[in-house]
Amino acid sequence: MxxxxxxxxxxxxxxxxxxxxxxxxxxxxxxxERRTGxxxxxxxxxxxxxxxxxxxxxxxxxxxxxVNACIAFAATxxxxxxxxxxxxxxxxxxxxPVQRAMVAQHASQCGFCTPGFVMALAAFRLAxxxxxxxxxDDALAGNLCRCTGYRPIIDAARAACADPAxxxxxxxxxxxxxxxxxxxxxxxxxxxxxxRRFLAPRSIxxxxxxxxxxxxxxxxxxxxxxxxAVTKALQDPACVIALGAVCGLxxxxxxxxxxxxxxxxxxxxxxxxxxxxxPDFGELIRRIGSVQVRNAATLGGNIVNASPxxxxxxxxLALDARLILRRGSAVRELPLAGFYRGYRExxxxxxxxxxxVVLPKPxxxxxxxxxxxxxxxxxxxxxxxxxxxxxxxxxRVSGFGAGFGGLAATPARAPAIEAAVLGRRWDEATxxxxxxxxxxxxxxxxxxRASGAYRRLAGRNLLRKLYLETAPSGSGRARxxxxxxxx
Numbered sequence: 001m002x003x004x005x006x007x008x009x010x011x012x013x014x015x016x017x018x019x020x021x022x023x024x025x026x027x028x029x030x031x032x033e034r035r036t037g038x039x040x041x042x043x044x045x046x047x048x049x050x051x052x053x054x055x056x057x058x059x060x061x062x063x064x065x066x067v068n069a070c071i072a073f074a075a076t077x078x079x080x081x082x083x084x085x086x087x088x089x090x091x092x093x094x095x096x097p098v099q100r101a102m103v104a105q106h107a108s109q110c111g112f113c114t115p116g117f118v119m120a121l122a123a124f125r126l127a128x129x130x131x132x133x134x135x136x137d138d139a140l141a142g143n144l145c146r147c148t149g150y151r152p153i154i155d156a157a158r159a160a161c162a163d164p165a166x167x168x169x170x171x172x173x174x175x176x177x178x179x180x181x182x183x184x185x186x187x188x189x190x191x192x193x194x195x196r197r198f199l200a201p202r203s204i205x206x207x208x209x210x211x212x213x214x215x216x217x218x219x220x221x222x223x224x225x226x227x228x229a230v231t232k233a234l235q236d237p238a239c240v241i242a243l244g245a246v247c248g249l250x251x252x253x254x255x256x257x258x259x260x261x262x263x264x265x266x267x268x269x270x271x272x273x274x275x276x277x278x279p280d281f282g283e284l285i286r287r288i289g290s291v292q293v294r295n296a297a298t299l300g301g302n303i304v305n306a307s308p309x310x311x312x313x314x315x316x317l318a319l320d321a322r323l324i325l326r327r328g329s330a331v332r333e334l335p336l337a338g339f340y341r342g343y344r345e346x347x348x349x350x351x352x353x354x355x356x357v358v359l360p361k362p363x364x365x366x367x368x369x370x371x372x373x374x375x376x377x378x379x380x381x382x383x384x385x386x387x388x389x390x391x392x393x394x395x396r397v398s399g400f401g402a403g404f405g406g407l408a409a410t411p412a413r414a415p416a417i418e419a420a421v422l423g424r425r426w427d428e429a430t431x432x433x434x435x436x437x438x439x440x441x442x443x444x445x446x447x448x449r450a451s452g453a454y455r456r457l458a459g460r461n462l463l464r465k466l467y468l469e470t471a472p473s474g475s476g477r478a479r480x481x482x483x484x485x486x487x
Contacts, residue, residue, distance in 0.1 A: 071227025142290020
């Protein structure tokens with residue numbers, strides 16, 4: 001096993017021995033490399049001031065993605081290229097097209113957030129997406145500025161994408177790719193310092209062995225939650241097992257009837273596949289954090305984290321997704337609906353881990369809807385999230401799945417609501433029965449995001465929203481009234 005982390009910092013090769021196994025990329029850049037362009041704003045992956053680019057060899061080409069350095073661990077850089085704002089200019093010092101556009105459009109005032117915006121836009125330009133206003137807004141949703149009002153930054157995004165100059169980051173792409181392929185870890189990484197461990201296995205079999213050997217270890221996928229535990233809760237996990245280097249654990253495969261998503265597949269990789277079959281699910285994923293977060297966070301991590309307000313679980317529950325769990329060489333399968341035991345508790349046995357998620361493709365005639373209610377549209381946690389899979393035949397409900405988040409101690413499927421509508425005509429009487437079943441199923445709590453009364457009312461109204469959007473013509477849906485709070 002290797003004990004040092006080898007990567008490219010810009011074009012320079014680095015090999016570092018970390019004294020702290022959970023040291024962040026941000027701390028490494030600012031303290032060791034004195035690269036102070038990368039800023040610390042929030043230390044929780046929300047403001048984007050620390051945005052950097054990670055380059056990886058994928059399918060014979062370089063792929064660059066923006067991530068938050070404040071919650072990424074330096075140990076996860078093994079075999080990758082790290083680019084900070086100091087790396088953007090061309091070899092002769094010519095500024096990057098995004099940097100030129102930011103200057104020309106007067107898109108910086110105090111300048112603190114500017115490097116993060118530049119890096120986010122550099123990644124956007126590299127991706128080659130059409131610079132529509134919606135696409136630019138999404139690319140910048142994870143970057144906060146308190147000075148400019150965003151208009152000149154958006155103008156800079158348009159100008160940079162319209163600039164025909166070649167991207168300096170592509171100038172040495174072939175050479176960079178070859179160097180990363182030479183740096184690619186051949187063995188697992190094992191950092192041991194003062195009794196603390198950071199272990200990065202390379203195979204699923206080795207991961208299974210380590211999970212059995214260290215059943216209490218913290219498992220690290222995208223790090224968007226574990227990173228917060230270190231930077232905000234000031235935890236020092238004794239043992240971290242990183243899943244990101246495990247070959248094949250991020251695979252996404254399709255068959256005639258299913259989509260199988262590996263536990264470490266990021267939202268950015270999984271979303272396009274899911275959205276082709278379930279557009280509402282794809283839009284729900286787009287509202288999970290920022291581009292930087294979605295580039296790191298994983299579907300598997302969201303499931304295992306077991307938060308009652310995790311956004312993907314209601315959709316997966318409504319679609320009757322199944323989980324493939326592994327312990328050693330033993331593999332078992334169970335429905336997601338049977339995975340949660342209580343608040344932040346799952347049925348995972350000691351040493352067991354999530355390997356894959358199996359999502360069925362839409363049945364003929366199936367309608368899928370997902371709804372998220374939060375105080376902000378972007379970058380906010382749900383107060384209530386609901387998803388429904390509805391199939392109608394001759395005006396009757398022949399299939400119905402309902403999943404909710406924010407209404408109970410766990411993400412919850414709603415079998416009572418499903419039973420109340422199955423086989424009945426999709427009309428106002430059935431909607432009323434569904435509402436009664438909803439009231440009997442949930443007693444929401446109040447917290448900082450919403451009151452229990454709001455959650456109850458909102459949950460019932462989301463059922464009504466589904467009905468309004470899907471009821472057959474002439475069913476009386478125009479008479480359906482959205483419930484209002486009691487005076």
